[in-house]
Amino acid sequence: xxxxxxxxxxxxGDNAEWRRFVLTFLAVFGGGLAVIYVALVVIDPxxxxxxxxxxxxxxxxxxxxxxxxxxxxxxxxxxAIFGNSHGQLLSPQRLSAATGLRFVQMTSPGSxxxxxxxxxxxxxAHHPDLKAIVxxxxxxxxxxxxxxxxxxxxxxxxxxxxxxxxxHILSSRAIVAARRRVMMALGRLPAYDPAGYWDYETGxxxxxxxxxxxxxxxxVATAPSADPVFPALDAFDGILGRLPRTVPxxxxxxxxxxxxxxxxxSAAANDLAACKAALAARLAGRPRSAFIDYLVDGPLAxxxxxxxxxxxxxxxxxxxxxxRIAGVLGAxxxx
Amino acid sequence: MLFQSQEFVxxxxxxxxxxxxxxxxxxxxxxxVLIAVSLIFYGWWDARFIALLVGQIAxxxxxxxxxxxxxxxxxxxAGIALNxxxxxxxxxxxxxxxxxxxxxxxxxxxxxxxLPIGISFFSFQLISYLxxxxxxxxxxxxxxxxxxxxxxFPHLIAGPIVRHNELVPQFDLDPRREGLWERIGVGxxxxxxxxxxxxxxxDKLAGLADPLFDAARGAPLGFAGAWTAALGFTFQxxxxxxxxxxxxxxxxxxxxxxxxxxxxxxxxxxxxREFWRRWHISLSNFIRxxxxxxxxxxxHGAARYVMATLVAMGLCxxxxxxxxxxxxxxxxxxxxxxxxxxxxxxxRPLPAVAGWALTMLFVIVxxxxxxxxxxxxxxxxxxxxxxxxxxxxxxGDPGLLLAGAAVSALVPSAYEIKAMRPVLHPAVAGAxxxxxxxxxxxxxxxxxxxxxxxxx
Numbered sequence: 001x002x003x004x005x006x007x008x009x010x011x012x013g014d015n016a017e018w019r020r021f022v023l024t025f026l027a028v029f030g031g032g033l034a035v036i037y038v039a040l041v042v043i044d045p046x047x048x049x050x051x052x053x054x055x056x057x058x059x060x061x062x063x064x065x066x067x068x069x070x071x072x073x074x075x076x077x078x079x080a081i082f083g084n085s086h087g088q089l090l091s092p093q094r095l096s097a098a099t100g101l102r103f104v105q106m107t108s109p110g111s112x113x114x115x116x117x118x119x120x121x122x123x124x125a126h127h128p129d130l131k132a133i134v135x136x137x138x139x140x141x142x143x144x145x146x147x148x149x150x151x152x153x154x155x156x157x158x159x160x161x162x163x164x165x166x167x168h169i170l171s172s173r174a175i176v177a178a179r180r181r182v183m184m185a186l187g188r189l190p191a192y193d194p195a196g197y198w199d200y201e202t203g204x205x206x207x208x209x210x211x212x213x214x215x216x217x218x219x220v221a222t223a224p225s226a227d228p229v230f231p232a233l234d235a236f237d238g239i240l241g242r243l244p245r246t247v248p249x250x251x252x253x254x255x256x257x258x259x260x261x262x263x264x265x266s267a268a269a270n271d272l273a274a275c276k277a278a279l280a281a282r283l284a285g286r287p288r289s290a291f292i293d294y295l296v297d298g299p300l301a302x303x304x305x306x307x308x309x310x311x312x313x314x315x316x317x318x319x320x321x322x323x324r325i326a327g328v329l330g331a332x333x334x335x
Numbered sequence: 336m337l338f339q340s341q342e343f344v345x346x347x348x349x350x351x352x353x354x355x356x357x358x359x360x361x362x363x364x365x366x367x368v369l370i371a372v373s374l375i376f377y378g379w380w381d382a383r384f385i386a387l388l389v390g391q392i393a394x395x396x397x398x399x400x401x402x403x404x405x406x407x408x409x410x411x412x413a414g415i416a417l418n419x420x421x422x423x424x425x426x427x428x429x430x431x432x433x434x435x436x437x438x439x440x441x442x443x444x445x446x447x448x449x450l451p452i453g454i455s456f457f458s459f460q461l462i463s464y465l466x467x468x469x470x471x472x473x474x475x476x477x478x479x480x481x482x483x484x485x486x487x488f489p490h491l492i493a494g495p496i497v498r499h500n501e502l503v504p505q506f507d508l509d510p511r512r513e514g515l516w517e518r519i520g521v522g523x524x525x526x527x528x529x530x531x532x533x534x535x536x537x538d539k540l541a542g543l544a545d546p547l548f549d550a551a552r553g554a555p556l557g558f559a560g561a562w563t564a565a566l567g568f569t570f571q572x573x574x575x576x577x578x579x580x581x582x583x584x585x586x587x588x589x590x591x592x593x594x595x596x597x598x599x600x601x602x603x604x605x606x607x608r609e610f611w612r613r614w615h616i617s618l619s620n621f622i623r624x625x626x627x628x629x630x631x632x633x634x635h636g637a638a639r640y641v642m643a644t645l646v647a648m649g650l651c652x653x654x655x656x657x658x659x660x661x662x663x664x665x666x667x668x669x670x671x672x673x674x675x676x677x678x679x680x681x682x683r684p685l686p687a688v689a690g691w692a693l694t695m696l697f698v699i700v701x702x703x704x705x706x707x708x709x710x711x712x713x714x715x716x717x718x719x720x721x722x723x724x725x726x727x728x729x730x731g732d733p734g735l736l737l738a739g740a741a742v743s744a745l746v747p748s749a750y751e752i753k754a755m756r757p758v759l760h761p762a763v764a765g766a767x768x769x770x771x772x773x774x775x776x777x778x779x780x781x782x783x784x785x786x787x788x789x790x791x
Contacts, residue, residue, distance in 0.1 A: 017759040018516035024761040025523050028768035033345075033775060153781065170341060171779025 033170065040169050045177035049073055050162055058184045059192040060177040064108040068119050069158040071196050073126040077104035080123050080133060082116045084152075085109040085200075086254045086311070087136025089318035090325070092195045098326035101131045105196035110152035112140040113232035120239055122159040132288075132329055133249045138256075138295075138311075142275035146231040201308060201315050208307050210257055227271070233278050240282060248288035250325050251279055255294040256311040258301040290328045294321065336379040338526075338582045339533050339778050344771075347376070348586065355590055359510050366483050366506055369590065373488035377453070384451040388486060391421055395461040396481050399468050403475050414465045422458045425451055430657030453492040455654055457485050459621060464499050466625055473499055480506050487592070489583040493576075495597040495617035502592065510591030520764075522588030525749050527771040529581030532574045532742060534774045540571035540739050543732055544706070551719075552712050559728030561719030563736070568706045569699050570739030573602060576615070577748070584749045596750040602743045605690035607668070607675040607697060622651050633676070640676075645669040655705070660713060664705040671697050 044053045045060055047070035057074070059067045072080070079101040081090050092103035106119045116135065124130060140151065150156070157164040183189040240249065253276065262268035272295070280291035294317075300306055306317050313321075336343050351372040358364035378385045398414030401407075423431070428446045436443045464481075467473035476484070476499070484502050485491075510518075544567030547560055556564060580597040587594045601613035611619050630643035645666060652665020678685075685693065700717060707713035718724065730736060747755065 014759075015514075015516055018520045020761060021520045021759050021764045022516050022523065024764035025520070025768045025771075028765045029771050032769070032772050036772075036776070167342075168779065170776065172773075172776040173780045175776065 036175065037170050040174050040178055041166070043178040043181055045169075045174045045181055046070060046158055047181065048158060048165065050165060055181055056185050058181060059194065060180040060184070061173075062192065063153075064106075064196070065111070065115070065152065065154050066158060066177070067192065067196070068106050068108065068122070071104050071194065072106060072119060072123045072159075074104065074194055075127075076194065077102045078127060078129050078131040079103045080106045080120075081136065082120055082123075082133065083107045083136030083252075084111045084116075084138065084140075086138045086313075087134075087252070088198060088200065089313065089315060090134070090136065090252075090322055091197055091199075091318070093197060094319070094322050095134070095326060098322065099132070099329045101329070103132075103134075103195070105198075107136065107196075108152065108154075111154065112148070112151035113137075113143070113235070114148045114150050115152065115154050115156075117232075117235060117239060118154075118156055118159045124239070124243065130243075130247050132247065133243070134325055135249065135251045137251055137253055137279065139272060139275075141232045141236075141279070142230055142272060143232055144227050144229060148232055148235065199315070208257075208304055208309050210259060210304055210307075210310065228274060228278070230275055230278055233275070233282065236282065245286060248329055249283055249286060250290055250292065250328050251283065252292045252321055252325065253279070253295040254321065255296075255301050255306070255313050255317060257304075257307050257309075258297050260310050261295070261297055261301065264297075288329055292321070292324050292328070336376055338579065338586070339530055339774070341775055341779055344530075344775055347372075348589075352589055356510065362507055362509075363479065365510070366479050369487060370479070370483050373483070373486045373491060376488040377486065377491060380452050381449070387421070387425075387451050387454075388457060389482075391418060391458065391461055392482050392485050393478075395465060396476075396478055399465065399473075399475055402468060408469060411465045411469050415462050418458045418461050418465070422454060424448065425454055427653075427657045434659075456494050456496060457491060459496055459654075460485050460498075463496075463621060463625060467499065476503055487587070489586040489590075489592075490594055493579050493583075494615075495580060495583065495595045496621050497595060497617070501595055505592050508591060512591070515591070518588045518591055520759075521753050522585040523771075524585070524767055525581045525588065525752060526585030527767045527774070528746065528752070529578040529585065530774040531770050532581070532746070533578035534777050536735075536739055536742060537571050537575035537578060539735055540567045540574065543567040543735060544571055547731070548706055548708070548712070548716070551716050552708055555715050555724045556719045557724060557728040558719060558722055558726045559730050561716050561724075563731040564716060565699050565703050565720060566736050567731070567739075569602075569702050570736065570743055572702060572706075573598070573743050574739060581749045584753075588753075596748065599748045599751070600744065600746075602695065602698075602740075603691070604694050605685075605687045606679070607671045607694055608679070610694055610698060611668070611672065618651070618654075622647050626650060641673055644673050644676075648672065660704055660707060660710060663710070664701050667701050667704060671701075 041051060042053060044051065044055055046066050047055070047057055047059060049057075057070065059070045061067050071077070077092075079095075079099075081087055081092060081095070081103060084107055087107045088105070088109065090105070090107075092105045095101070095103045106123060108115055108119070116137075120133065120135075155168070157168040180189060184191055243249070262272055276291070276293055276295075280293075283289040283291055294300070300317070306313055308314055336347060338344075351368070354368050354372065355365055358368045374385055374389075377388060394417055395414045398410040398417075401410040424446075425448050428448060432443045432445055464473055464484075480503050481499075483506060484497070484499050487497075487502070490497055544564050547556060547564035548568070550556065551561075551564065577598045584594045584596075595617050597616050599613040599616070601610050604610035604613055627643050627647040630646055631639040632643055633640045648665040648669030649662050650665065652661040652663065652668075655661045655664070684690070700720075703716050703720070704713045707716060
């Protein structure tokens, strides 16, 4: 009888201890995460401006896939450059000086048409006074994959509705960004360039040694493509359709070293030519707009000095492209 | 939905638990709750396959019922055949076509059928039940309980493979019975340990090993690179799969249910036979009970033993994936088990350290075969490990490899933890809660990484 009472006492004792254990776990786990969550929503780590916050504007993270959430809503700009590393050397400052517009860099390395269009929609939604769009496209835009998969580490929820944002904000990355935002607000960390320009060439060694061999003559074919459907361009039509006709759009296809170009007459060359024609057709009739094609064989594409590697051009070429873009958009109005 | 995703940890699991305990008073009601949440859990990936899951369950149950009424074994054989046919169609059809194409040299079309997640696991559970019926070792359960035995979401996708008599009797136990808080507490601890192993170690090791195995398809790795790949995957696989098991056992415990053990620190084994008693125990038991012993086991002479071992392990390899590298991995282990058995019959045991080193070397070589995309890649990695491409380089991220090794060797298995007398201090609970919270924050960084065994 006494043994039974002891057992009963021990079981009840254990139960009480385990109950306290479980409730402590749940309180620390749930309470801790709830506090962090509320703090993140209030601090707005990526400066999305969705909810009221006491934080001053500022970019918390050097990664373009998230810092475009801040840049893309900055009212200081009224024009933007979209694309990936093939558009990254285009300077928003120089374009602004040449055109009188206020450009921001919205490119994101490694990204593709899905990401570019997400950033475009976001920028357009936040800029009713939009003056121009520059889009640096590469062959990823000529894909025939209707899924248009995201090609790089990408956080689409930052550019979507509040529900998606609230479902994804709880992360260690957001905590790091929030800490940086607070440090910047306190003046303990320098602010990032709000225009988003990052010159990846200056100050770095470039050692481009193209492969040598008996290469066949290359060029760009003009024969029609076997598959005329380009899902990325069809999706882009949706953006163009909502854009006022008065907003100029410049699409640039930047150069690559000639060995990256498809052989003339090949199916890939035909496909690329059809894609370029489709891109150019999208801009027909839009004032101060153009498709600028640098992805062609020629002296520029065959000069090693023009390239960092097989598919990234160097600063002098960026300057040349900027001048072409500015030429299309026009010089600033004389005061 | 993945166990380690925020949607599971913060929304699905708490909601399912609340609904379950709200219905706890009535056994049918709480069982229906578990069925409903299991269907939601399974349908989260692809709702179309719910029909396949429910169809296989219903068909197997009906066959068992017909057998009970008629006493004819034919319905049971038909049920086994239909489950195998489903598995063959969804998992092996294109593999069989490709193999046939290679043999006859004629191009054959491919079915390109999507692989329903968890099909290997739930098909095996259904087959085991039907075989047990043939052996007069399984009763007819009410459909609700039978369905729940197969589709209970903690074990549905990647096991442990549960036998009906291990689980069904538990369904009638009131989850509020004595020991409620202990079960929930141990469940939370086990889940947290698995969560941390998966998110903080296994996924990081994947980032180390995967690029190297991918690179090995194009060019040979160096000596250190090959060993980094092999060791990285060795620890990743164990931490990933044992993490899933611990999370599954932890979740089930919160519902008052106990799932079988699947691992007992296998990388401490000093022989290959011991390794298979500690690695994926529920599959090993299944292979032993439903393949190896029916094939003759070790009691019908040496030739029969060799045949039974090779067939059982070859099929064990094939179960893991539709590819000849998996079959070769299974046969590699089959040969190893035969050699181990022969050596042990000499009664001249190796020193424990030597036995452990030999076992681990054998297992690591096997994992290279298991992980590589094809035989050429496996051969290339193994050659590099043997110094065939020089002896240069340095191990990639030795700290991570060391952490993987330490946790693999030192962290007790789920059942060991369950049997331990933990320090019931609030600080311990708080420490586990902080660890779980850190894991939640870590998985918030990006898309969750699938468990390796989800593809099997």
